[in-house]
Amino acid sequence: xxxxxxxxxxxxxxxxxxxxxxxxxxxxxxxxxxxxxxxxxxxxxxxxxxxxxxxxxxxxxxxxxxxxxxxxxxxxxxxxxxxxxxxxxxxxxxxxxxxxxxxxxxxxxxxxxxxxxxxxxxxxxxxxxxxxxxxxxxxxxxxxxxxxxxxxxxxxxxxxxxxxxxxxxxxxxxxxxxxxxxxxxxxxxxxxxxxxxxxxxxxxxxxxxxxxxxxxxxxxxxxxxxxxxxxxxxxxxxxxxxxxxxxxxxxxxxxxxxxxxxxxxxxxxxxxxxxxxxxxxxxxxxxxxxxxxxxxxxxxxxxxxxxxxxxxxxxxxxxxxxxxxxxxxxxx
Amino acid sequence: xxxxxxxxxxxxxxxxxxxxxxxxxxxxxxxxxxxxxxxxxxxxxxxxxxxxxxxxxxxxxxxxxxxxxxxxxxxxxxxxxxxxxxxxxxxxxxxxxxxxxxxxxxxxxxxxxxxxxxxxxxxxxxxxxxxxxxxxxxxxxxxxxxxxxxxxxxxxxxxxxxxxxxxxxxxxxxxxxxxxxxxxxxxxxxxxxxxxxxxxxxxxxxxxxxxxxxxxxxxxxxxxxxxxxxxxxxxxxxxxxxxxxxxxxxxxxxxxxxxxxxxxxxxxxxxxxxxxxxxxxxxxxxxxxxxxxxxxxxxxxxxxxxxxxxxxxxxxxxxxxxxxxxxxxxxxxxxxxxxxxxxxxxxxxxxxxxxxxxxxxxxxxxxxxxxxxxxxxxxxxxxxxxxxxxxxxxxxxxxxxxxxxxxxxxxxxxxxxxxxxxxxxxxxxxxxxxxxxxxxxxxxxxxxxxxxxxxxxxxxxxxxxxxxxxxxxxxxxxxxxxxxxxxxxxx
Numbered sequence: 001x002x003x004x005x006x007x008x009x010x011x012x013x014x015x016x017x018x019x020x021x022x023x024x025x026x027x028x029x030x031x032x033x034x035x036x037x038x039x040x041x042x043x044x045x046x047x048x049x050x051x052x053x054x055x056x057x058x059x060x061x062x063x064x065x066x067x068x069x070x071x072x073x074x075x076x077x078x079x080x081x082x083x084x085x086x087x088x089x090x091x092x093x094x095x096x097x098x099x100x101x102x103x104x105x106x107x108x109x110x111x112x113x114x115x116x117x118x119x120x121x122x123x124x125x126x127x128x129x130x131x132x133x134x135x136x137x138x139x140x141x142x143x144x145x146x147x148x149x150x151x152x153x154x155x156x157x158x159x160x161x162x163x164x165x166x167x168x169x170x171x172x173x174x175x176x177x178x179x180x181x182x183x184x185x186x187x188x189x190x191x192x193x194x195x196x197x198x199x200x201x202x203x204x205x206x207x208x209x210x211x212x213x214x215x216x217x218x219x220x221x222x223x224x225x226x227x228x229x230x231x232x233x234x235x236x237x238x239x240x241x242x243x244x245x246x247x248x249x250x251x252x253x254x255x256x257x258x259x260x261x262x263x264x265x266x267x268x269x270x271x272x273x274x275x276x277x278x279x280x281x282x283x284x285x286x287x288x289x290x291x292x293x294x295x296x297x298x299x300x301x302x303x304x305x306x307x308x309x310x311x312x313x314x315x316x317x318x319x320x321x322x323x324x325x326x327x328x329x330x331x332x
Numbered sequence: 333x334x335x336x337x338x339x340x341x342x343x344x345x346x347x348x349x350x351x352x353x354x355x356x357x358x359x360x361x362x363x364x365x366x367x368x369x370x371x372x373x374x375x376x377x378x379x380x381x382x383x384x385x386x387x388x389x390x391x392x393x394x395x396x397x398x399x400x401x402x403x404x405x406x407x408x409x410x411x412x413x414x415x416x417x418x419x420x421x422x423x424x425x426x427x428x429x430x431x432x433x434x435x436x437x438x439x440x441x442x443x444x445x446x447x448x449x450x451x452x453x454x455x456x457x458x459x460x461x462x463x464x465x466x467x468x469x470x471x472x473x474x475x476x477x478x479x480x481x482x483x484x485x486x487x488x489x490x491x492x493x494x495x496x497x498x499x500x501x502x503x504x505x506x507x508x509x510x511x512x513x514x515x516x517x518x519x520x521x522x523x524x525x526x527x528x529x530x531x532x533x534x535x536x537x538x539x540x541x542x543x544x545x546x547x548x549x550x551x552x553x554x555x556x557x558x559x560x561x562x563x564x565x566x567x568x569x570x571x572x573x574x575x576x577x578x579x580x581x582x583x584x585x586x587x588x589x590x591x592x593x594x595x596x597x598x599x600x601x602x603x604x605x606x607x608x609x610x611x612x613x614x615x616x617x618x619x620x621x622x623x624x625x626x627x628x629x630x631x632x633x634x635x636x637x638x639x640x641x642x643x644x645x646x647x648x649x650x651x652x653x654x655x656x657x658x659x660x661x662x663x664x665x666x667x668x669x670x671x672x673x674x675x676x677x678x679x680x681x682x683x684x685x686x687x688x689x690x691x692x693x694x695x696x697x698x699x700x701x702x703x704x705x706x707x708x709x710x711x712x713x714x715x716x717x718x719x720x721x722x723x724x725x726x727x728x729x730x731x732x733x734x735x736x737x738x739x740x741x742x743x744x745x746x747x748x749x750x751x752x753x754x755x756x757x758x759x760x761x762x763x764x765x766x767x768x769x770x771x772x773x774x775x776x777x778x779x780x781x782x783x784x785x786x787x788x789x790x791x792x793x794x795x796x797x798x799x800x801x802x803x804x805x806x807x808x809x810x811x812x813x814x815x816x817x818x819x820x821x822x823x
Contacts, residue, residue, distance in 0.1 A: 072418075074421055074422050075446065075447075094752065155603075159599065159603070160597045161596055161599070161607060161612065180598070183597055183598040183765050185765075185766055268598070269544045271543060272542065272761050273762020288415045290414075293418065
């Protein structure tokens with residue numbers, strides 16, 4: 001039998017009276033309860049959202065749009081060319097050369113800096129080491145130097161005409177002819193990698209030190225009781241325990257290295273010739289270096305590189321996770 | 333004390349303010365239209381950083397003479413300038429007067445197409461009177477004039493101003509037992525001099541910058557002696573790095589490098605200049621601007637001499653190019669101070685005025701509207717004038733725009749030359765430092781450029797534009813002769 005509205009209202013009120021006062025327990029000190037919470041959440045989120053939309057989402061969308069136009073960055077966005085920029089980039093040998101150099105830089109840089117910084121971090125967390133703060137400061141100093149200054153310093157240091165390195169080696173009879181590390185295809189990229197490792201050394205050393213401090217001290221004490229030496233403690237206690245963090249540090253290292261730019265600009269300007277062109281520098285030269293600028297083309301290059309870099313890093317992540325699963329499966 | 337409603341309102345206002353800050357369009361300097369007698373601020377921008385102090389003097393002097401006008405002259409490094417100026421235009425914050433030379437003879441058309449410029453004046457009589465300061469034929473339709481209005485004017489002189497001068501460090505030459513008054517005039521003499529310098533001194537023979545596009549400093553000087561300092565062959569209408577004469581020039585430079593005559597390292601021009609000024613190198617090749625650069629490095633003309641670049645011994649020669657490319661300062665289309673800007677630029681270009689006298693006194697450049705020899709009296713400048721006046725050192729190249737006015741709307745050459753714009757230097761330097769033959773790389777680059785060039789010309793032709801490869805071909809011209817203007821078709 002259908003009830004009237006008054007009866008429905010009465011049942012609702014009765015039900016409300018028997019329910020526990022959930023809303024009352026969650027009430028914020030201000031008048032208005034849950035509605036107020038939502039308001040404050042919105043207020044505090046809004047600035048972040050604005051910045052996120054303005055500086056992340058909008059540039060991303062804009063880059064996608066620009067990549068579909070033949071645009072110089074100044075004229076109105078009128079010349080829609082579809083995927084023509086993408087087609088041209090995929091057939092551009094300089095882009096692929098820059099891409100190859102970027103990957104090579106990232107892999108070499110990561111392969112060199114991670115073991116070295118880990119070693120330094122292990123040493124700097126040893127109890128017996130004296131002057132820890134001094135060493136920490138020394139290793140960390142290069143990172144606070146502007147990249148431009150580092151580039152300038154090494155340009156002069158490595159210059160074969162009168163650079164300090166060549167002068168030292170020549171004066172001590174260790175070289176007969178000056179060597180130009182930044183002036184040859186075979187050595188320029190490697191030199192840039194090493195300088196980049198020098199500069200970023202402190203940052204990764206700190207990451208490792210943070211990871212190492214997470215290893216419980218009792219495990220080392222137990223290992224001591226079992227008669228483990230330093231090498232065994234390193235390989236059977238430390239490394240397995242910092243492995244999850246190591247995966248993250250490795251991914252971070254790769255991603256950061258893929259963005260190499262400043263050191264290239266200041267040290268080699270992509271040279272000699274095109275030997276050290278990397279993708280960021282390629283994008284920069286296309287977008288900004290010579291008028292008329294090619295924003296559309298550069299945008300397409302940036303997007304293609306982002307996709308390729310994402311695939312590369314994701315591949316690394318998948319491999320790392322698979323290794324971790326296997327390790328757990330076999331109990332090693 | 334704030335109640336709840338007030339607090340919410342305040343929070344919303346703070347959030348909104350943050351949003352406004354984040355999303356603000358940054359427009360702040362748009363100025364209202366000029367009213368008669370009202371104070372005017374003219375913003376001038378260029379990348380002549382070395383002239384910053386001089387610009388302050390200019391601004392002060394002009395303000396003294398015209399108290400209602402304030403000149404804000406800003407100079408920043410070239411690379412930053414070329415990046416920020418387009419952004420200034422797109423954000424409606426362009427200066428009133430700006431410096432722009434990209435595009436050479438096509439600069440006006442490019443800037444007009446971009447909507448960046450307006451005529452200096454709409455008063456035809458005033459414009460005609462102003463043009464008298466230059467030699468006849470200096471203002472050309474399609475290059476500085478459009479529809480009878482003046483958009484550009486010759487700034488630097490192009491007879492003396494340009495690459496191709498050889499600076500010799502007296503001290504190093506003396507140590508090597510060489511006479512600076514008998515500079516090496518041919519390629520073989522240059523090699524011989526280098527041999528002596530290498531054997532008898534600790535200095536390198538030639539400070540040759542190779543970073544980025546800086547290799548042009550040496551390249552222009554030597555390539556012009558053999559054929560042309562351009563990478564485009566106006567005799568045959570094609571890009572030309574693969575031309576046997578330019579390959580020959582490259583091979584000569586490679587020979588110098590293999591012999592250890594070039595200072596090692598992929599150095600930038602500043603480094604090479606310092607090497608020369610410090611006596612670590614005997615020779616440096618560049619333009620007449622070096623006279624003021626050396627001065628800034630504390631190296632004066634009693635320490636060096638200037639000579640023309642050496643030429644090949646016994647083969648046909650070329651010459652440095654003199655082109656219609658000296659149009660530097662333009663009036664922004666966004667300026668609301670056309671009259672004030674024109675008055676200012678008239679004052680600046682007064683051939684005997686404050687600007688000219690002090691600009692030349694500082695040896696910043698030679699000017700197209702001044703008697704340069706009257707004010708530039710340093711021995712190095714006298715040598716520059718003597719070299720520049722010598723026959724066949726620099727010749728007036730043919731100008732395609734004057735042959736085919738339709739090129740004003742063509743993008744073919746720009747598209748071809750700005751795709752991998754530094755390609756020629758990148759290819760040459762990479763092959764030079766690795767001791768590789770440049771021919772294959774040069775040919776690939778030329779093929780790329782020529783394909784873009786001709787394909788675009790064909791497209792434009794098909795769309796009705798009166799352009800063709802023939803517009804860029806001057807078969808009756810030789811590389812060491814000035815092109816006869818009478819040969820341009822009469823319009």
